[in-house]
Amino acid sequence: MLLDAAAIAAALEDLPEWSGDTDAISRTVEAASFPAAIALVNAVAEAAEAADHHPDIDIRWRTVTFVLSTHSAGGVTSKDIAMAAKINELTS
Numbered sequence: 001m002l003l004d005a006a007a008i009a010a011a012l013e014d015l016p017e018w019s020g021d022t023d024a025i026s027r028t029v030e031a032a033s034f035p036a037a038i039a040l041v042n043a044v045a046e047a048a049e050a051a052d053h054h055p056d057i058d059i060r061w062r063t064v065t066f067v068l069s070t071h072s073a074g075g076v077t078s079k080d081i082a083m084a085a086k087i088n089e090l091t092s
């Protein structure tokens with residue numbers, strides 16, 4: 001179910017590294033090195049496969065941006081909030 005702007009803002013209070021709107025949420029991570037960035041992307045890929053929910057990922061040297069939306073719903077759902085929390089776990 002699509003989340004409205006208020007629900008997304010409330011969810012992002014617990015995910016301060018993330019920002020966004022009703023279209024998508026995103027977080028940029030600066031890893032220690034390019035191999036560390038790739039290792040993070042691989043860990044996120046494994047979690048995304050397990051959840052069958054996949055972020056858009058942009059890799060620029062050691063800076064990785066994750067963008068989450070639920071394509072089938074056309075916006076942000078609880079699946080995106082759950083995957084954002086999972087990415088935070090994998091980042092820390």
Ligand SMILES: C[C@H](O)[C@H](O)[C@H]1CNC2=NC(N)=NC(=O)C2=N1
Nearest residue numbers: 052053054055069070071072073
């Ligand atoms: C059939 C399967 O559930 C879908 O194709 C999944 C796969 N991963 C997905 N990932 C994202 N971000 N949005 C989707 O709607 C989506 N759909």
